[in-house]
Amino acid sequence: MKERGQVYLIAYLTLVRKEITRFLRIWPQTILPPAVTMTLYFIIFGQLMGPRIGAMDGLPYMSYIAPGIIMMSVITNSYANVVSSFFSAKFQKHIEELLVSPMPNSLILAGYVTGGIGRGLMVGLVVTCVALLFTDLRVHEPAVVVLVVTLTATLFSLGGFINAIYARKFDDISIVPTFVLTPLTYLGGVFYSIDLLPQFWQRVSLGNPILYMVNAFRYGMLGVTDIPIDRALLIITGFILALTLLSLHLLRRGTGLRS
Amino acid sequence: MKALEITDLHKTYANGFVALKGIDLAVEEGEFFALLGPNGAGKSTTIGIIASLVKKSAGKVRVFGIDCDLDHAAAKALIGLVPQEINFSQFETPFQIVTNQGGFYGLPRRLAEERAETYLRQLGIWDKHDQPARNLSGGMKRRLMIARALVHEPRLLILDEPTAGVDIELRRSMWEFIRGINARGTTIILTTHYLEEAEALCRRIAIINHGRIIEDSTMRSLLARLHMETFVLDLFDPLDEPPDLSPYATRLVDPHTLEVDVSREQDVNGLFVRLSERGIRVMSLRNKANRLEELFMHLLGERLPQEEAA
Numbered sequence: 001m002k003e004r005g006q007v008y009l010i011a012y013l014t015l016v017r018k019e020i021t022r023f024l025r026i027w028p029q030t031i032l033p034p035a036v037t038m039t040l041y042f043i044i045f046g047q048l049m050g051p052r053i054g055a056m057d058g059l060p061y062m063s064y065i066a067p068g069i070i071m072m073s074v075i076t077n078s079y080a081n082v083v084s085s086f087f088s089a090k091f092q093k094h095i096e097e098l099l100v101s102p103m104p105n106s107l108i109l110a111g112y113v114t115g116g117i118g119r120g121l122m123v124g125l126v127v128t129c130v131a132l133l134f135t136d137l138r139v140h141e142p143a144v145v146v147l148v149v150t151l152t153a154t155l156f157s158l159g160g161f162i163n164a165i166y167a168r169k170f171d172d173i174s175i176v177p178t179f180v181l182t183p184l185t186y187l188g189g190v191f192y193s194i195d196l197l198p199q200f201w202q203r204v205s206l207g208n209p210i211l212y213m214v215n216a217f218r219y220g221m222l223g224v225t226d227i228p229i230d231r232a233l234l235i236i237t238g239f240i241l242a243l244t245l246l247s248l249h250l251l252r253r254g255t256g257l258r259s
Numbered sequence: 260m261k262a263l264e265i266t267d268l269h270k271t272y273a274n275g276f277v278a279l280k281g282i283d284l285a286v287e288e289g290e291f292f293a294l295l296g297p298n299g300a301g302k303s304t305t306i307g308i309i310a311s312l313v314k315k316s317a318g319k320v321r322v323f324g325i326d327c328d329l330d331h332a333a334a335k336a337l338i339g340l341v342p343q344e345i346n347f348s349q350f351e352t353p354f355q356i357v358t359n360q361g362g363f364y365g366l367p368r369r370l371a372e373e374r375a376e377t378y379l380r381q382l383g384i385w386d387k388h389d390q391p392a393r394n395l396s397g398g399m400k401r402r403l404m405i406a407r408a409l410v411h412e413p414r415l416l417i418l419d420e421p422t423a424g425v426d427i428e429l430r431r432s433m434w435e436f437i438r439g440i441n442a443r444g445t446t447i448i449l450t451t452h453y454l455e456e457a458e459a460l461c462r463r464i465a466i467i468n469h470g471r472i473i474e475d476s477t478m479r480s481l482l483a484r485l486h487m488e489t490f491v492l493d494l495f496d497p498l499d500e501p502p503d504l505s506p507y508a509t510r511l512v513d514p515h516t517l518e519v520d521v522s523r524e525q526d527v528n529g530l531f532v533r534l535s536e537r538g539i540r541v542m543s544l545r546n547k548a549n550r551l552e553e554l555f556m557h558l559l560g561e562r563l564p565q566e567e568a569a
Contacts, residue, residue: 004332006365007336007364007365008365010362010365010366010367010368011362011363011364011365013362014359014362014363014368015362015363017359017362018355018359021355022350025350088348089348092346092347092348092349093342093344093345093346094346094347094348096312096340096342096346097346097347097356097359097360097363097407098363099311099312100310100311100312100335100338100340101335101360101363101364102331102332102333102335102336102363102364102365103332103363104332254314258311258312258313258314259272259273259307259313259314
């Protein structure tokens with residue numbers, strides 16, 4: 001094999017293109033629903049209930065929840081993209097197209113994760129546009145916003161990938177999002193500051209990784225956070241590293257892929 | 260040069276099933292090679308290991324001299340696989356499927372698209388190139404998988420039951436296409452349940468049973484070992500009882516159909532002399548079973564008691 005680096009680059013870009021084409025082809029299932037759902041959140045929690053709740057961390061409630069809602073859509077969509085795409089590829093057996101090719105495991109992982117990041121960011125952008133219809137959004141630190149949203153999408157794409165590797169039937173790809181991801185997201189400070197919680201539950205909340213992502217993103221957007229930003233970035237990066245190593249280990253072992 | 264060299268290949272699945280018990284196989288470059296065996300014999304496991312879809316338990320696999328343990332990516336770049344089961348996305352178009360596969364092997368997009376068009380045209384499915392693959396007929400899906408396997412122009416093409424469920428007319432046109440690929444220098448390994456297909460296409464043959472190679476020789480030498488052939492004769496005039504055509508053994512299937520056994524030591528000319536002497540007019544003549552099929556059954560039958568004893 002000559003010019004192996006070039007071969008790998010083309011293979012990676014092909015997989016990314018395939019993944020992006022996939023979620024764009026089915027945009028009514030992938031891009032539209034989060035826009036509709038998040039619009040409802042803004043109407044109900046922001047416009048109807050927000051004025052009664054009052055200020056949160058010195059900000060109007062609508063402004064306070066907007067970053068969390070954007071982040072929630074990024075988390076759920078980056079996860080959903082990889083878990084459904086990779087599991088479908090396993091289920092329909094077209095994952096074999098990649099397994100027989102010279103692509104190394106790391107590139108297969110990178111291709112799927114990039115697809116997940118792509119959908120997470122695209123949905124995040126759409127939800128941001130929806131948020132702008134309801135409130136003024138100012139960006140306090142653009143670099144932090146871009147960094148946190150990208151790292152979060154990466155982390156949950158990896159989570160979706162691992163879920164898909166272990167999944168044997170379609171039920172298995174909905175269990176984690178329903179019973180783990182959704183509760184953690186709702187309890188991750190999307191709608192409230194953890195300062196409102198009793199001391200005990202504040203400590204419990206600190207064990208929720210999503211809290212760090214939501215707060216880091218909120219800091220980038222609004223300049224307010226319950227968590228020190230450097231600690232949040234460190235924790236997110238640590239999780240990404242751990243899940244990347246686990247994914248590569250599972251691919252090398254062939255778990256769920258090679259008998 | 261050997262296109263494929265397998266040494267002492269073993270495979271035991273997680274559930275304890277021993278699929279391969281030490282296989283040795285060598286396929287020369289440019290050969291058209293048949294790997295035959297009954298269901299569960301170990302054919303697909305062997306192919307799966309070569310194509311890296313199945314992990315081996317022990318042994319060596321070399322593709323054009325490249326040790327798969329040392330540089331699997333380089334070995335995989337030389338192989339094209341047409342699997343037994345349909346394994347492409349039903350929602351993508353044939354053009355996307357073949358072009359993307361080219362990309363996975365490192366072909367620049369434009370070249371992959373050119374090749375995709377070439378092979379989809381050659382295999383007669385260009386008309387459907389922009390329709391979702393789920394809309395293709397069974398035969399078209401099989402041809403799509405051949406186009407996909409060829410897009411990176413592999414030096415070794417492995418076809419695992421490529422014509423399963425395909426009607427005879429299409430099967431024959433696929434044979435012609437595959438023959439052409441082989442004539443241009445591509446080494447081909449074929450597994451099939453249609454033994455006539457193996458006989459028509461392949462020059463060498465290996466038979467695998469219970470995870471072991473029980474036969475590995477040229478098609479010619481294998482067929483030469485066939486002791487007996489049975490011919491079916493359609494008669495013009497009805498007969499009431501089997502005629503005496505000694506030394507040929509006969510059986511009357513119905514008044515117009517006669518079966519005659521011809522051994523290796525006998526010739527078919529002699530049979531026609533005996534038929535003429537009896538005034539029996541023959542409308543047509545055919546083999547009762549495919550020659551390779553008879554031999555295949557004979558070999559499997561021969562080995563079975565040994566395997567059961569083991």
